[in-house]
Amino acid sequence: MNAELQGWLGGQLETLRDQNLYKKPRILESPAGGRVMMDGKEVVNLSSNNYLGLANHPKVRQTALEAIEKWGVGAGAVRWIGGTMSVHDELEERLAKFKKVESVLAFTSGFTANSGCIPAVLTDKDVVISDELNHASIIDGVRLSPARYKKSEGFVFGHKDMGQLEEILTKTQNFEKRMIITDGVFSMDGDIAPLPAIVELAEKYNAFVMVDDAHASGVLGKNGAGTASHFDLYGRVDIQLGTLSKALGAVGGYIAGSKNLKEWLINRGRPYLFSTALPPMVAAALIAALNVMENDPEPMKRLWDNTRWWKNALNEAGFDTMGSETPITPVYVGDEGEAQAMERMLWDEGVYALSIVFPTVGRGKARIRTMPSAAHTQEDLEFALDAFKRVRDRLSNPVA
Ligand SMILES: *Cc1c(COP(=O)(O)O)cnc(C)c1O
Numbered sequence: 001m002n003a004e005l006q007g008w009l010g011g012q013l014e015t016l017r018d019q020n021l022y023k024k025p026r027i028l029e030s031p032a033g034g035r036v037m038m039d040g041k042e043v044v045n046l047s048s049n050n051y052l053g054l055a056n057h058p059k060v061r062q063t064a065l066e067a068i069e070k071w072g073v074g075a076g077a078v079r080w081i082g083g084t085m086s087v088h089d090e091l092e093e094r095l096a097k098f099k100k101v102e103s104v105l106a107f108t109s110g111f112t113a114n115s116g117c118i119p120a121v122l123t124d125k126d127v128v129i130s131d132e133l134n135h136a137s138i139i140d141g142v143r144l145s146p147a148r149y150k151k152s153e154g155f156v157f158g159h160k161d162m163g164q165l166e167e168i169l170t171k172t173q174n175f176e177k178r179m180i181i182t183d184g185v186f187s188m189d190g191d192i193a194p195l196p197a198i199v200e201l202a203e204k205y206n207a208f209v210m211v212d213d214a215h216a217s218g219v220l221g222k223n224g225a226g227t228a229s230h231f232d233l234y235g236r237v238d239i240q241l242g243t244l245s246k247a248l249g250a251v252g253g254y255i256a257g258s259k260n261l262k263e264w265l266i267n268r269g270r271p272y273l274f275s276t277a278l279p280p281m282v283a284a285a286l287i288a289a290l291n292v293m294e295n296d297p298e299p300m301k302r303l304w305d306n307t308r309w310w311k312n313a314l315n316e317a318g319f320d321t322m323g324s325e326t327p328i329t330p331v332y333v334g335d336e337g338e339a340q341a342m343e344r345m346l347w348d349e350g351v352y353a354l355s356i357v358f359p360t361v362g363r364g365k366a367r368i369r370t371m372p373s374a375a376h377t378q379e380d381l382e383f384a385l386d387a388f389k390r391v392r393d394r395l396s397n398p399v400a
Contacts, residue, residue, distance in 0.1 A: 046384060059292060091283045091286055104255065111140075127149065128181060131183065135212055169201060184220070188360060191325050209236075211226075212241045248293075307329070314388070350383070351387045
């Protein structure tokens with residue numbers, strides 16, 4: 001063991017602990033759900049992206065079991081070398097129909113779909129124009145590309161600031177290609193990108209649009225088809241990224257767009273070329289999840305009923321949900337220490353809801369991030385609401 005490396009790691013970890021930024025995940029001991037066993041106790045889980053409850057849906061489970069019987073557990077290779085099974089093709093065809101696009105290419109995660117697609121479609125003659133609150137996987141994908149993208153060079157617009165976006169578009173006309181990239185639903189604030197305005201500006205200034213719909217997949221649009229569907233922008237968003245890891249309940253990501261885009265990514269998308277295919281049982285489970293989404297309106301209805309109830313109840317109790325428009329419901333706290341104290345006290349009350357602090361969000365903008373889902377019962381949410389109220393009362397009146 002190299003002493004320099006170990007010393008450096010120890011020092012870095014100590015700094016994280018000193019700054020209250022050190023993460024140690026709790027251990028989930030049951031399937032994902034509204035109520036889970038975690039670190040040996042039963043809690044209401046408000047920190048899962050299992051929006052539709054599909055991670056443990058009986059039909060999805062059954063299909064995965066049957067797929068293991070048929071296919072075994074691994075694809076055996078990267079896709080182009082011999083890891084593409086008919087179940088992968090079937091999944092992509094289903095997703096293309098679902099998204100109403102020509103073609104879809106699946107990746108092993110949303111993260112790798114970003115790092116596979118973004119650098120593949122850009123050259124050093126291009127520029128990326130980004131919303132300042134874009135997800136880390138977009139930022140990493142952009143960093144892997146030879147295009148210009150930096151905030152310090154003026155290529156990042158303020159959150160949802162369409163005036164600034166237009167300004168950047170007017171100043172970047174000498175680049176060959178211009179990519180505007182945004183989250184569809186912002187992962188920490190739960191608000192929705194102004195996609196109609198972005199598409200109009202892109203069309204006006206001859207730029208193209210990529211939307212990362214990780215948190216819109218299964219949540220917004222027809223049967224959960226995403227933000228393009230939600231705003232009826234079919235055919236006007238050049239590249240859509242979806243995840244199969246959140247609402248769809250398993251793992252994976254995909255890029256939806258033209259046939260040429262898919263063929264180009266098969267040839268130039270590095271995670272596609274150099275990383276093993278999704279397990280076939282996962283691909284099969286995802287097809288079953290799509291079947292549920294397209295044929296059973298109940299999970300999405302319950303997701304949105306629970307979302308509306310939860311936001312209203314919090315607002316009526318005087319909590320600030322920061323203008324969220326989707327199931328992602330931040331509960332504003334402000335102070336980092338207080339948010340962390342609140343997280344610990346909620347845990348003691350039997351509620352698992354994580355605090356989100358700098359650097360994931362800005363300094364002084366700490367919050368508890370809550371995610372109601374179709375997997376929660378009314379009792380789960382009422383239980384959680386009571387816990388939030390009790391914790392707030394104790395925090396504002398520490399002696400009582
Ligand atoms: C979660 C997330 C991803 C990554 O998706 P995975 O399938 O979990 O890798 C990408 N983009 C956004 C906006 C996300 O929230």
